[in-house]
Amino acid sequence: MAAPISAPVSDAFAPVAVAEPPQPAAPAAIRIEMSEELVEAQKKGRKKIIAIAVATAFIGGVLGYAVGGGAERGRRHDTALQGAAMLADEVQKANEEIEKLAEVLKKAKTKLAEGKYPEEEINALGGIDIPFDGNYLAGKGTGLMGNEVNRLLVKFAGDAVMANEQKETLKRVLTGRRKLIEDLLGQRENPKVNWGVYVAxxxxxxxxxxxxxxxxxxxxxxxxKDGKPYSWPDEFELKDGDKTVKLKRYTSGAPGSELIPVDPTTQSAVCTSDTLVQLAREIGNLETTLKGDKSDPTNEKSGLVDTGTALLERLKSIGVGA
Structure with missing residues (x-):
């Protein structure tokens, strides 16, 4: 008779197999895209501002995916809402200073065109400073505010820094060369002979x-100066190296070793004053930063005034209807 088949005896001390715990899903890759404006801003030297904006967005995204959970997402959402409200207040204050700066620049430009030195406007420039830069973006949850808001924030911060720098440069030109500027402006009503020609x-x-x-x-x-009827100088003392040469003023006949005064109304066409050229350039640069450049319809550039208005509207709309 065959022996009965016995059931396998379990070993109480045998190791118990433990199921492998489920592995958490790997966080999705986060792709940070930089618009043309950000690339252009980097080329202009605004790397710090862009780095803060990109880092803020990146950190916000990583925390959300790495930690996860409704509580964390809710916290980040609240941070973004509070950050948008804070940024709206800060942009509003900056916009007020931008409007002041634009108005002062307009008045200064008008006075210069009228041949007047803009002393009051120069003093006003010293009290204006646009309170906004890349540091204002940190810790505000900008990563949840959308690409367009971030683009406007970066542009606004960069242009605000640029406008402050241009304002200081303009002020230095106006104050450092005041005597020369006043003399050049005065010559519009009372022109002076600055150049002469001689024939050789x-x-x-x-x-x-x-x-x-x-x-x-x-x-x-x-x-x-002596109270007598005014007349031009009869001769001029000119430097020729270490020597001083005297040339008589040409009056008539065939010109020889004599000096002929140049009509100052024709001088500016060929010998523009470097000071006036620099002054016009600095005013133009600041004006473009504030108001933008719409001279080319195919390549219009917005200024701080328009950017600030658009940015403020976007920030105030965040969370509305949520």
Missing amino acids: NGPHGPMAGMQLIPEPFLVKSDKG
């Missing part, structure tokens, strides 16, 4: 040479 023999015939007059004199005046 050239390789193929007579040639005219340009000569800066050491002491410019008025084209016309009621009377001279």
Whole structure:
């Protein structure tokens, strides 16, 4: 008779197999896209501002995916709402300073066009500063505010820094060269002779040479310094290296070693003052930063005024209807 088949005896001390715990899903890759505006801003030297904005968005995204959970998402959502409200207040204050700066610049430009030195406007420039830069973006939850809001924030911060720098440069030009600027502005009503020409023999015939007059004199005046009827100088003392050369003023006949005064109304067309050129450039740069450039319809550039208005509207709309 066959022996009965016995059931396998379990070993009480045998190791118990433990099921492998489920592995958490790997966090989805986060893709940070940088718009053309951000790339252009980097080229202009605004790397710090962009780095703060991108890092803020990146950290916000990583925390959400790594930690997860409704509580964490809710916390980040609250941070973004509070950050948007704070940024709206800060942008509003910055916009007020931008409007002040634009108005002061407009008045200064008008006075200069009228031949007046803008002393009041220069003093006003010293009290204006746009309170916004890349540091204002940190810790505000901007990563949840959308691409357009982040683009506007970066542009606004970069342009605000630029406008503050341009304002200081303009102020330095106006104050550092005040005497020269006042003299040049005054010559619009009372022009002075600053240049003369002399005729010398050239390789193929007579040639005219340009000569800066050491002491410019008025084209016309009621009377001279001595109270007598006004007249032009009879001769000029000019430096020729270490020597001083005297040239008589040409009056008539064939010009020889004599100096002919140049009509100042024709001078600006060929010899523009470097100071006035720089002044016009600095005013133009700041004006473009504030108001933008819409001269080319195919490549319009918005300024701080428009950017600030659009940004404020976007920030105030965050969370509305949520």
